Amino acid sequence: MKAYLRNQVAALFILMPVASAMLVLPGTVMAQPAAELRSLQVTSDDGLRAGAELEFTVEGTPRGQAQLRIPGVPRNIVLKETERGEYTGRYTIRRQDRISPTNPIRATLKVRNRTVASNYSFPAGMANAQAGAPVPPAPALKIERxxxxxxxxxxxxxxxxxxxxxxxxxxxxxxxxxxxxxxxxxxxxxxxxxxxxxxxxxxxxxxxxxxxxxxxxxxxxxxxxLSQPLTADAKPPVIRNISPRDGEAIVDRTAISVSGTFDDAGGVGVDPKSVRILLSGRNVTADSEITAQFFTYRAVMQTGRYTVDVSARDLAGNAVRKTWGFDVVIPVGAAPTTVPLQVTSHANNAVVDGRTTLVRGRTAPGAVVDVQVTAVAALAGLFGVTQDVLTEKVQADANGDFSFSIAPQLPLPGARYEVTLVSHKANLKAETRLVLFQKQG
Structure with a gap:
């Protein structure tokens, strides 16, 4: 009889559903409920356009933690349980988001130590509206000022x-x-x-x-x-080291160089595009070499009187203008009034490196040439620090050739070397100038 009763109780327990809690044996542990996702609803006030607000509602197991992951959105969207088993949240689409209606929405629900995830699709109407609607262009990226x-x-x-x-x-x-x-x-x-x-x-x-x-x-x-100057510059630049000098008479049939340097110490520098050079009223700007530091025009000139008119502006708009004149003469049978003097190794306004520079020239045989070299160093992009580099006398050989060396004491890129040469022989003399620039960088 006892064996029969034991068999009947065992049969009754086996027929009961596993999920039922109506019979719990002493010493056993209750099974944790499985996390379950039942549905996801998505609504929008403007499709999937930038600025539209998306509202999400997930139904699932209560007392959990729910979140969504949408490809093209850089962060997860966390949902809050607003009613038992109902989780809601909102997200406003940003302009930089890249949401495609064909990509799935990944929903995840965690209940205690159980996690369940499922993929959902955007509603078909929302996807069609996004596909057919023109995407407004992003506002132009620009710097106002x-x-x-x-x-x-x-x-x-x-x-x-x-x-x-x-x-x-x-x-x-x-x-x-x-x-x-x-x-x-x-x-x-x-x-x-x-x-x-x-x-x-x-x-x-x-x-x-x-x-x-x-x-x-x-x-x-x-x-x-930047379109404005760095300094409150109200001082115009200065034109220096002009060649030929004002009133000079040149006895030469070869090409003559008309040149000068710009000095805007303390200012913002000369604008090369503003420079204009007139030679006896003729505009020779296009045929000249022009930089922010100097200008040079070379040409073969006939005998006569020439006037030079140079104008320029610095980058702050301050204007400078300089005019002067010189003569080209070819005396016939007249006694010379000067000795010849010519620099042969470097053109005026030439650029040299920072090493020792050898300068060669030609004058009357046996003449003595006084050499003076001054360096004007570039400080923070401007000319301002002046130093005497060389003062000496050199004598020309039997052919009239002479030379001297400039050893820079201020080896700074952009330094300017102003060279003054005066040749003496008997009671005659001649003077010329040479400007050299040290290579930048």
Whole structure:
């Protein structure tokens, strides 16, 4: 009888569902409920366009943690349980999001130590609306303004403070060509970026190569060049070292060089595009060599009186103009009034390297030539520090040839060497000038 009853109880337990909790044997552990995802609903107020708000509702096992992952959205969307077993959340589509209606929405639900995940699709109506709707173009990325707070003088220790106005939420930086690159600018207000740089002693700041700003937003970037001068420059440049000198009489049938140098010490430098050269009223600008430091025009000229008219502006708009005259003469049977004097090894305004430079010339045989060389060093891109490099007398040989060497004492890129030569023989003398520039960088 006891054996029969045991068999009947065992049969009854075997027929009960495993999930039922109506019979629990002493010492056994209740099974944890499995996490379950039942549905996902998606609504939108403007399809899948930028700025549209998506609302999600997930139904599943209560008391869990739910979140969604959408390809093209950089972060997971966390849902909150607003009612038992119902989880809701919202997300506003950003312009940089790349949501495709064909990509699945990955829903994940974690209940205690159980996790379940399932893929869902966007509603067909939402996908069709997105596919057929024109995508509005992204707003043009541009820099509205790039400025600098002008300083009194460009010199070591001076601080250049730059400001940029453009699209907010980006990253900005500026470069000063030949000086520094990738200086970051901080966004101090929405769309306003600021950055600064302090000039060092050996910075070779060239006013003709202005600062450049870069603004990046997402995968797009835009650049602009500074259009204003770095200094509050109200002083015009000066034209120096003109050749031929004013009133000089040239006895020569070969090509004559009309030249001069620009000196804008303390300013922003001469704009080469503003230079105009007139020779006896004829515009020879296009046939001249012009830089921010000098100008040179060479031509064979007939006997006669010539006038030179040179005008220019610096980058701050300050104007300079210089006029002078000279004569080309070919005396016949007249006694010479000067000794010949010519530099043969370097053209005026030539560029030399930083090593010792040998200068050759020709004058009357046995004449004594007084040589004086002055160096004007480039400091922070401007000419300002002057030093005597050489003062000596050299004597021409029987053929009239002479030479001397310039050993730079200021080996700085951009330094200018002004050479004055005066040849003496008997009671006659002649004078000429030569300007050389040390190679940049």
């Amino acid at each position: 790039f400025t600098v707070a002008p300083i009194d003088r460009i010199e070591p220790g001076a601080e250049l403070r730059f400001s940029l106005n453009g699209m907010p939420g980006g990253t900005a930086e500026f470069d000063i060509p030949g000086v520094v690159e990738h200086v970051p600018m901080r966004e101090v207000r929405p769309g306003v970026y600021e950055g600064a740089y302090t000039l060092r002693r050996l910075d070779n700041l060239t006013p003709s190569r202005p600062a450049v700003a870069t603004l990046r937003v997402g995968d797009r970037s835009v650049k602009t060049t």
